[in-house]
Each structure stands twice: as C-alpha cells, then as structure tokens.
Amino acid sequence: METAVAEACDGKLTGCNPPTVLNAGDSTWLMWDGRADRLWNQALLPLLNPVEMNSNASLLLARLSAEYEEEYRAIFGKLPSEETDDNQLLAHFGKAIAAYERALSTATTLRSTRTSSASCRRWRSARRRRTRPTWD
Ligand code: HEM
Numbered sequence: 001m002e003t004a005v006a007e008a009c010d011g012k013l014t015g016c017n018p019p020t021v022l023n024a025g026d027s028t029w030l031m032w033d034g035r036a037d038r039l040w041n042q043a044l045l046p047l048l049n050p051v052e053m054n055s056n057a058s059l060l061l062a063r064l065s066a067e068y069e070e071e072y073r074a075i076f077g078k079l080p081s082e083e084t085d086d087n088q089l090l091a092h093f094g095k096a097i098a099a100y101e102r103a104l105s106t107a108t109t110l111r112s113t114r115t116s117s118a119s120c121r122r123w124r125s126a127r128r129r130r131t132r133p134t135w136d
Pocket residue numbers: 006007008009014015016017018019020021024027029030031032033042043046047051052053097101
C-alpha cells in the first residue's frame with residue numbers, strides 16, 4: 001500500500017514523510033521540526049528509533065564486526081570490538097554515514113572535489129545567468 005509516511009520495521013509507520021537525503025549535508029537543521037543540527041547525529045535517530053531500524057549499540061557492534069571490521073579499522077584506527085564506549089561506536093557510525101551522505105550532493109556530482117555548499121552557490125548563480133558554472 002502506498003502511504004505518505006515511511007513504512008519500516010514490521011509494517012509500522014513513521015509519523016511523517018521522509019525528506020530526501022540528497023543535499024542533507026547542506027542543511028543547518030534536519031528533520032521537519034529541526035530537532036537535529038548535525039548530520040552525524042541525525043544518522044543515529046533512524047538507527048535507534050524503534051519504528052525505523054529498532055537497533056542499539058550491541059546490534060550495531062555485531063553488524064559492524066561481521067561486515068565492516070577492516071573498513072572500520074582503516075578509518076577509526078581500531079576494530080569495532082575494541083571500542084570501550086558505546087557512545088564512541090555510535091558516533092563513529094554516525095560520522096561514517098554522514099560522510100556518505102555528504103557525497104549525495106546534486107552539486108558535487110558535477111565536480112566531486114568541491115565542497116557541496118560552494119558548489120551549490122556556483123551552480124545556482126550559473127543557472128540564473130543561464131551559463132555553465134565556473135570553477136577556479
Ligand atoms: C542510515 C539510514 C538513514 C539515514 C542516513 C537517514 C537520513 C535522514 C535524514 C538526513 C533526514 C532529515 C532530512 C531533512 O531534514 O532534510 C531523515 C528524515 C527522516 N527519515 Fe531517514 N534516514 C535513514 C533511515 C530511515 C529509515 C529506515 C526510515 C523509515 C523507514 C526513515 C524515515 C525518515 C523520516 C520519516 C524522516 C522525517 C522525520 C522527521 O522529520 O521527524 N529514515 N532521514
């Protein structure tokens with residue numbers, strides 16, 4: 001059945017319509033009511049929300065250990081199982097998701113080496129002038 005809200009665990013429905021993740025890295029405030037102000041921190045909300053992913057630090061540890069152990073060590077310098085603090089594990093997870101989300105920028109797909117906000121400004125300005133963006 002098609003609904004205006006997102007369907008998640010066991011057919012449960014979230015309270016509202018999910019905004020696009022595209023360009024989320026450019027937003028100052030996230031979620032409809034603006035309750036998240038950091039991308040890495042917002043990424044923990046769906047993970048821990050019982051209606052969405054219904055997860056927790058132990059489940060996250062098991063999943064990261066089974067599937068992303070080497071990638072985790074390459075980025076954060078230790079295995080997920082070597083983290084001594086659940087909050088650190090969660091924060092690292094959030095930062096990895098946030099890095100991925102920043103790559104989902106409609107502007108940086110034009111030129112991936114630019115920061116998305118600078119790219120956005122150039123792209124919007126070029127569009128107004130009906131020219132191609134210029135990159136210095
Ligand atoms: C790693 C997985 C996920 C990521 C990275 C993610 C990312 C995001 C982001 C960035 C926003 C805020 C967008 C904005 O304010 O412009 C958002 C909102 C939302 N997402 Fe997700 N999401 C994830 C998983 C899910 C799942 C599994 C569901 C439900 C099935 C879901 C449902 C929603 C809903 C309903 C909102 C709006 C919530 C509100 O404003 O109260 N998300 N998500």
